[in-house]
Amino acid sequence: MSEDILNKMCNYIISWLNHTKEGHPRQENDLILFDRLWLYLSGTIKKLQKQVEPLSEQEKDIIKMIKYEGTLYRIHKKYKNGKNHYGVHQTEHYVSWTKTNNFNDLYWLNKNMNFLTLTAKTSPELFAIDLIGFTDLINKYCDPGFSIGSPAIFREQEVVFPNKYATIIDMTPNKWID
Secondary structure, three states, X not given: OOHHHHHHHHHHHHHHHOOOOOOOXXXXXXXXXXXXXXXXXXXXXXXXXXOOOOOOHHHHHHHHHHEEOOEEEEEEOOXXXXXXXXXXXXXXXXXXXXOOOOHHHOOOOOOOXXXXXXXEEOOOOOOEEEHHHHHHHHHHHOOOOOOXXXXXXXXXOEEEEEEOHHHEEEEEEOOOOO
């Protein structure tokens, strides 16, 4: 990936992270713009994984640092008991999830709140994009001083992944992970 493309991605990712968790959801046009970024990264990883020629160190790092496979969590503060899927809507758009195994690291959540925990599992074909891994890649290859934000943002361990019912393995109100 060229340094120019990586710099543009950095700006988009900072914009993604600067969106408030409270208040208005992202607009459809914004989601489509961000989806292009996430799909570009996902497509690049898939292309590299199929490449027959030996991968460069940077190409190997793109796969290793940006691709996340495993368990994810998404918190919904507004949900509806008694409704199908608690009123959570499936979407093809990528949304924010966390890979943290300790909700104490989420500065915006505490045990006394009402919330819904969605647990999802990625697959080799449908994986998450790791924003901390992206930061590590930028630090290694472009800008050692690049940061996506405060220590609280790093503790959140944000990844982006579509909100698809097929990948959600659990929806439980007030499920605290620590």
